[in-house]
Amino acid sequence: MRASPDIRGGQTAADAALAAFDVTGYAATRNRVLPASGRGASRLSPYIRHGLLPLLEVWNAAAGGPAPDVSKFRDELFWQEYARHLYARVGMHLHRNLRFDVAWSGEFAPAAWPREMACVDWALSSLETDGWLVNQSRMWLASQYTVRSGAGWVAGQEYFHRHLLDGSRAANLLGWQWTVGAGSSKPYGFARWQVEKRAPQLCAACPLNRNCPIQNFPPDRDLHPVLNPTPLLVRDDDLATTQGPTTVVERSTPKSVLLTVESLGDADPALLAHPQLPAVFIFDEPALEKLQLSSKRLVFFVETLQDLAARREVIVHLGDPRRIAPELSAAITWAPVPSFEKYAGTAVELHPWPWLAQPHAGSVQSFSAWRKNLTRPK
Structure with missing residues (x-):
């Protein structure tokens, strides 16, 4: 049995991580990948995912910081809550394409993550060793696996779920759907400039530096709406069951x-x-x-x-x-x-479950649609 070298389990570790977190600078640095010392990501997600840090407690802990940083940080907490609301309402439907049709496969395809690419190898090694990645590098891997390699998204997200300390069906399934465009119609296009901006040392040391397979954005794709999507995306006629x-x-x-x-x-x-x-x-x-x-x-x-x-x-x-x-x-x-x-x-x-904000019966087709009917936490 091997533990994550940097993130330990337990309420004591969770409380210490929250006490040490400073939201200052979060908006500008949350997507920084390397060097690790310059990251603004909180690394609180494993404790949030397993209820060691309730979302409302983390929400309140950010109060008093610079307004842009508090706002951005709380937006990310809202995203976690949105994922929970969506999963509570649609359940196993979240394992399928929600709004736009994107090819998916249940078979894992290791070749979809070519290890000779330094950015992919580093991100995969971090996932497999640490059990945690900043959001930007999660999107790199998801886009490479799906948009670039065409391997679908279900098996890739399953690999994430197996390794991530914060692996939740709600957030993981939703994140992959949005990355490949199944939830938004706009796939995340992984390209070299993103790596050079967030972790330039990876490109500098990459054996494919002069023959980069992600030099440019992937071509645009036309995604077609899913036929007969679940009506639960539009309205919840059984809110009592959804909220518990x-x-x-x-x-x-x-x-x-x-x-x-x-x-x-x-x-x-x-x-x-x-x-x-x-x-x-x-x-x-x-x-x-x-x-x-x-x-x-x-x-x-x-x-x-x-x-x-x-x-x-x-x-x-x-x-x-x-x-x-x-x-x-x-x-x-x-x-x-x-x-x-x-x-x-x-x-x-x-x-009862300690919601950050109570679920509503309106649309959850997108994050913005969900927020329109949301009652903000006090």
Whole structure:
């Protein structure tokens, strides 16, 4: 088992990362790739993804910084919330093209990421070793895999999901869809000038420096609208299901608190409500066998549980949650993901999800359409 060399799991590590983050300069440097010392990216995403840092806490922590930087940083938090709203509403539809038709394949194509390109090799090595990339280099890899190589997007995003410490279906699927144009009709065109602007040393050392395969932008492509897209993109007629419970649902007295990968932090609502009860986590054996997550991701979970165990009793299971969860008499926090259904019916107490902004019933066809009907957090 190998951990990420730079990002450790646990509430203690999450709190330290948030305390050390300074939003000053974020707008100008968030897309800088190299040198690492000049990056403005927060590196908070693994902790946000797993509920160690709720979005509202991070939103509030940015207050007081320079206005342009706070605004840009909060825009990125809104993007995370948009991804969660979209996934909560459309569910497994997010695994398919949403608005524009882009070829996709379920077969992974390693050749779509030619390692002789220094920019690709560096980004892939960072993904596989660290389990984290700045957004700009994620877009490089996604565009190279799809727009340049024509390998589709589903298998590529699956590789990301396997390695990224912040890998979430919501953000990962949405990011790949937008990069290839399936969500916007405008693919992200990966070209050399982007590498020279964000990480010039990669081009300088590249063996293909004088014969660069991405010297110019890829040719424009005509994307066609998806026939019969899900109407859920336009309107939600079952908002109650999308947003989950808005108050605590009490069925009987809980004997434990069941944590999921969506919510592993001390601020988990069910955990906060029952400080005297043991916390339980189930390593979902059928899911792990299917997903083949990297050891970095598994170590991140173990480190998080070890950190929590320093403050309260923690019980860990390995097996099928559908068999284990019904025996726990657990309180649990609802999560906006399709896989939560394996827990929903077994909980004796169900707590609301801590949204940054409550979901609405209007259009989610695009980030801008979603924001028009959004109630901003206070």
